[in-house]
Amino acid sequence: MKYLLLINAGELDLTGGAVGCEPEDWMRFDKEITEAGVVVASESLADLVTQTRVQVANDGQRTVTDGPFAETREVLGGFYVIDVPDLDVALDWAAKCPGSRAGGSVVVRPVAEFPGA
Amino acid sequence: MTMDQVEAVFREERGRLLAALARRFGDLDLAEEVAAEAIETALVRWPVDGVPPNPGGWLMTTARRKAVDRLRRDQVYAAKLAILQVDADRAEPTRPGGEFPDDRLELFFTCAHPALAPEDRGALTLRCLAGLSTPEVARAFLVPAATMAKRIVRAKAKIRDARIPFRVPSKDELPERLPGVLQVIYSVFTEGYAASSGPYLQRLDLAEEAIRLARILHGLLPAEREVAGLLALMLLVHARRDARTGPDGQVVLLEDQDRSRWDHDQITEGRALVVSALTGGPAGPYAVQAAIAAVHDEAPTFASTDWPQIVALYDVLSALDGSPVIALNRAAAIAFRDGPEAALTLLDSLSGEPRLRDYHPYALARADLLDRLERRTEAIAAYEQALTLAGSDPERVHIRARLTALKDI
Incomplete structure (x- = not known):
């Protein structure tokens, strides 16, 4: 079963890194989860200020806006899609992920399964 | 066997049946449906053919057959079944006397899984392990049956779609997961011990269900x-x-x-x-x-x-x-050891606790201490606050009686 792990950063330090987790923590985690052979896809996202929103109205008019910039402290910073037997295993990986520490959180969401797909 | 005895057997067997089926097929809904069908079949057949020597085994075999039939008819499940069937057959130990394994411990942990909403865990546990019907669970939690039905459907859908496993946590996970199961059982009990609303102070049926669940769990984890x-x-x-x-259902305090x-x-x-x-x-x-x-x-x-x-x-x-509720109960014990003055100081030091702000036992304990210290005006104010917060009718009657007695002085 596939699960999406959405990594929300908590408090950020002056250089934009999450407080209390070093790049080595991320590298160690990425190595562990990759070697476990469960990763389907993973990316870390560029800084929030680079984000752009697109909406298309009913008349086909396209609107492009800078942002949006979340007002909450939690910001989506990256994701993993993993393929594991059940939710408990997915939760274990989420708990190991450095993004779940230092005020951050990892939201675990099952990927929908369609019959015949 | 009388009908009552038959129903008692079903009530006991239903949890075991459900647990074994849920673990085997990974789908609580399917397990519930075929367990109910097997019981219905038994109600028709047993009075005619006699009760089989191993009623539990008979129910399990019948339910399993019905589940397999249903899955064969259902294209969506067909592929899944092939995998599950192989896994289940591999995992299933054969038992002497055709007894099926007791998987209720798995079901306890699934129903109390932290990924489920806290209010759904108790409902699911009562439904699946205590064998209560959805309307009975709704009455237990004092919500309309339709609301409870929706909550149970939602919880079961999450178990299925997010694939919450039917498994007993390993030895090193147990310290993290067992308190959640105990909390579910204890919350059923406390609701029975002091109903949060309604005409009765106690709801003995609920307290007894909680004890029954704890007995099952104690048997499984001695x-x-x-x-x-x-x-x-x-x-x-x-x-x-x-x-x-x-x-008349009125409150009688421990001291009386x-x-x-x-x-x-x-x-x-x-x-x-x-x-x-x-x-x-x-x-x-x-x-x-x-x-x-x-x-x-x-x-x-x-x-x-x-x-x-x-x-x-x-x-x-x-x-x-370190919960403030425990600090409150400790202060009440201090009142009897060291006197009301010492206890009141402790209670007042807890006044900033958000969890105690709307907790009527806190206001009531303060009122009682003020009353004993003959600080009448403050005692009346505290009783009045407790009255607005109290849940069940007998509790309100009790507080009103104390208020009346104070105001008559």
Whole structure:
């Protein structure tokens, strides 16, 4: 079963890194989860200020806006899609992920399964 | 076998049947449907053919056949079944006498899984393990049956779609997961002990369901001392049920209870369990609370209660669980050991706790201490606050009576 792990950063330090987790923590985690052979896809996202929103109205008019910039402290910073037997295993990986520490959180969401797909 | 006996068998067997089917097919909905169908079939066949020598095994075989039939008809499940069937056949140990394995422990952990909404865990546990129907569960939680049905459907859908597993946590996960299961059972009990609303102070059926669930869990995990502690706590508190309300359902406080009406067999059973819960390592919070209940139950009169012992146990408990509710109960015990003045100081130091702001026992305890210190105006204000917060009708009647007595002075 596939699960999406959405990594929300908590408090950020002056250089934009999450407080209390070093790049080595991320590298160690990425190595562990990759070697476990469960990763389907993973990316870390560029800084929030680079984000752009697109909406298309009913008349086909396209609107492009800078942002949006979340007002909450939690910001989506990256994701993993993993393929594991059940939710408990997915939760274990989420708990190991450095993004779940230092005020951050990892939201675990099952990927929908369609019959015949 | 009479119909009542048959129904008692089904009530007991249903949880085991459901657990075994849920684990085998990974789908609680399917398990419930085929378990119900198997029971219906039994109700038709047994009166004619006689009760089979192994009723549980018969129900399991019948339900499993129905599940396989249904899955074969259902294209969506067909591929899944092939995998599950292979896994299940590989995992299934053969038992002497055709008995099927007891998978209820798996089901306990699934129903109390932290990924489910806290209010759904108790509902699901009562539905799946205590064998209550959805309308019965709805009555237990005082919500409309339709609301409860939706909640149960939602919880079961999450188990299926997020694939919450049917498994017993490993030894090193157990300390993290077992308290959640105990919390579910204890919350059913506390709702039965002091109903949060409605015409009755106590709801004995709920308290008894909680005890029944704890007995099952204790049977499945006999070495887990906190399970024994929880069962002991509930037995030792439930033993006072008949003395806790008067003839018209009114509140009778511990100090006024007729102790000859306590259930002494239950006290004996609870005390034996407390001993095992406290032996063999540091005590857990349920074991300590059970010990406190045991000290109360052992006192022949309220006046002879061993308050220093109770305060000492509350000191141990506070170190394990810093919740303000425990601090409140500790202060109430201090009132009897050191007098109301000391206790009031402690209570006032808790006034900033958000969890106590709308908790009527806090206002009531303050009112009682102020009353004993003859600070009448403040006592009246505290009773009035308790009155606006109290849940069940008998509790409100009790507070009103205290208010009337005070205002008449």
